[in-house]
Amino acid sequence: MQNFDVIVIGSGIGGLVAGALLAHSGQQVMILESHTVPGGAAQGFSRQGFQFDSGPSFYCGLSDCQGLNPLQQVLTRLGESLATVVYDPLGHYHFPEASLAVYGNRERYQQAIAQFTPQGAVEFAQFEQRLLKVYQGLKEIPAIELRGDWKIIPKLITNYGFSVLKLLPLLGDISSSVGQIVDQTVSDPWVRRLIDLECFLLSGLKAEGTVTPEVAFMLGERNDSTIEYPIGGTQAIVQALVRGLTRFGGKLQLKTHVEKILVKSGKVYGVQSRKGEEFYAPIVISNATIWDTYTHLLNSSDLPQSYRQTALKTPAVDSFMHLHLGIKAERLENLTGHHVVVHDSNLDITIPGNTCMISIPSVWDQNLAPVGYHLIHAYTLEPFLGLKKDEFYAQKKREKAEPLYQAIEKIIPDLRQRITLELIGTPLTHARYLRRYQGTYGPAIAANQGRFPGAFTPIQGLYLVGDSTQPGIGVPAVAASGILCANCLLNRK
Ligand SMILES: Cc1cc2nc3c(=O)[nH]c(=O)nc-3n(C[C@H](O)[C@H](O)[C@H](O)COP(=O)(O)OP(=O)(O)OC[C@H]3O[C@@H](n4cnc5c(N)ncnc54)[C@H](O)[C@@H]3O)c2cc1C
Numbered sequence: 001m002q003n004f005d006v007i008v009i010g011s012g013i014g015g016l017v018a019g020a021l022l023a024h025s026g027q028q029v030m031i032l033e034s035h036t037v038p039g040g041a042a043q044g045f046s047r048q049g050f051q052f053d054s055g056p057s058f059y060c061g062l063s064d065c066q067g068l069n070p071l072q073q074v075l076t077r078l079g080e081s082l083a084t085v086v087y088d089p090l091g092h093y094h095f096p097e098a099s100l101a102v103y104g105n106r107e108r109y110q111q112a113i114a115q116f117t118p119q120g121a122v123e124f125a126q127f128e129q130r131l132l133k134v135y136q137g138l139k140e141i142p143a144i145e146l147r148g149d150w151k152i153i154p155k156l157i158t159n160y161g162f163s164v165l166k167l168l169p170l171l172g173d174i175s176s177s178v179g180q181i182v183d184q185t186v187s188d189p190w191v192r193r194l195i196d197l198e199c200f201l202l203s204g205l206k207a208e209g210t211v212t213p214e215v216a217f218m219l220g221e222r223n224d225s226t227i228e229y230p231i232g233g234t235q236a237i238v239q240a241l242v243r244g245l246t247r248f249g250g251k252l253q254l255k256t257h258v259e260k261i262l263v264k265s266g267k268v269y270g271v272q273s274r275k276g277e278e279f280y281a282p283i284v285i286s287n288a289t290i291w292d293t294y295t296h297l298l299n300s301s302d303l304p305q306s307y308r309q310t311a312l313k314t315p316a317v318d319s320f321m322h323l324h325l326g327i328k329a330e331r332l333e334n335l336t337g338h339h340v341v342v343h344d345s346n347l348d349i350t351i352p353g354n355t356c357m358i359s360i361p362s363v364w365d366q367n368l369a370p371v372g373y374h375l376i377h378a379y380t381l382e383p384f385l386g387l388k389k390d391e392f393y394a395q396k397k398r399e400k401a402e403p404l405y406q407a408i409e410k411i412i413p414d415l416r417q418r419i420t421l422e423l424i425g426t427p428l429t430h431a432r433y434l435r436r437y438q439g440t441y442g443p444a445i446a447a448n449q450g451r452f453p454g455a456f457t458p459i460q461g462l463y464l465v466g467d468s469t470q471p472g473i474g475v476p477a478v479a480a481s482g483i484l485c486a487n488c489l490l491n492r493k
Pocket of ligand 1: 009010011012013014015032033034035038039040041042054055056057058059256257258259287288289292297320379433434435436441442465466467468472473474475476478
């Protein structure tokens with residue numbers, strides 16, 4: 001029996017941020033993580049001297065102490081910082097017709113687009129201007145100050161009244177989908193598809209389903225801050241948060257799968273692990289997905305039925321096929337780190353296998369691979385229900401990974417002769433290692449069709465963080481969800 005002020009279920013970025021901020025404010029925090037390593041989607045793993053990322057690798061503003069990235073603001077508060085490599089362009093989008101360099105710098109990006117479509121580049125600039133007004137308006141309010149309850153309103157008025165006034169004329173754009181702004185500014189079909197691709201990479205949805213502030217921040221940050229990769233890989237971010245947590249007395253216990261959230265008379269009082277250990281606290285924060293929390297961690301009678309059913313009906317973005325490779329690096333001196341390959345322009349970009357993301361982080365940090373080698377992580381969306389562990393699993397796994405090999409061959413034509421280590425992951429692998437419902441990327445809540453839920457639940461003392469909650473999917477967003485939750489709890493009394 002162990003007592004704490006706060007128990008956090010899961011050490012994804014959302015859980016670590018909430019836990020570390022609460023520990024920083026003097027709360028006794030225990031984070032219970034099911035896996036052997038922290039980080040969730042952002043965890044790293046090593047095989048045969050290769051240090052792989054399991055998920056994210058695109059970042060902006062990780063090391064700028066004055067920057068807008070919520071994760072960076074949290075690290076600064078915790079007294080932590082990251083060593084990074086700054087690079088530009090962010091990556092290359094490879095279409096069947098040609099490749100586009102995606103520069104952070106606005107003018108350079110527009111010039112690159114103009115090589116495909118001069119008129120489209122003009123329209124893209126108009127679209128971007130609309131979004132940048134939203135970015136300029138929102139950026140005056142630091143993410144670290146935000147909170148996820150009504151008390152944000154007096155706080156904003158008192159501390160940022162002028163900034164809030166400036167936002168009023170932008171409310172229409174802030175609450176609209178990117179697709180609505182595209183419809184008003186862009187008719188060029190090539191640029192419309194490019195914007196769909198940018199949105200899809202961010203939210204898992206095309207422009208019509210993606211909320212405007214998300215893309216406004218992406219475009220604004222790319223230009224105004226730096227595009228960076230953390231030395232040591234994405235796990236360096238996780239390690240910095242864990243250091244911040246423990247330095248302020250917070251605890252992280254790995255290999256502890258929470259089986260049940262303990263609730264009595266509508267009030268949370270702790271959790272029980274799979275091994276039967278009980279941990280008590282008046283506050284429990286779940287970093288598991290909304291589907292996992294409401295299906296497995298609570299009894300159905302703990303929640304009002306209509307609330308539970310509505311929450312569980314939230315649509316989910318598909319899962320992923322993953323390919324992790326170690327390859328010989330000779331004669332690849334000009335290799336760059338990020339690529340997105342669209343195999344067929346006539347097919348929808350969201351069709352599994354058609355859009356493949358590739359990250360080669362050893363071009364930025366050579367220590368991630370043995371001397372003379374590179375490591376590659378490629379992934380593409382794949383539905384969870386398409387694969388099961390039967391006698392065809394091994395063969396199907398190979399077939400489903402084929403678009404990923406072919407995508408990397410666009411960058412490294414003799415790829416297959418170079419491979420020294422090969423790991424194929426399916427949605428089943430993703431769900432297992434990330435402990436996520438159907439291995440989903442996150443909720444598919446389209447703009448104008450609903451909002452991500454906040455940190456609060458109908459159970460007193462039970463809160464949610466992570467990509468099932470506002471503001472949504474992605475490392476900066478889930479860091480923001482941790483801030484929104486922690487600040488509500490800190491200023492509760
Ligand atoms: C392939 C891929 C690429 C991505 N690329 C990018 C990118 O380039 N840039 C970017 O910003 N974002 C990217 N993202 C998105 C980003 O990584 C995620 O949105 C974010 O990391 C999710 O964090 P989270 O806190 O919501 O939860 P998660 O990462 O899902 O963590 C939840 C944690 O809770 C633990 N847990 C669950 N249930 C229990 C339980 N019952 N008991 C104990 N522990 C439990 C899990 O083991 C896990 O560690 C990518 C995601 C993926 C999958």
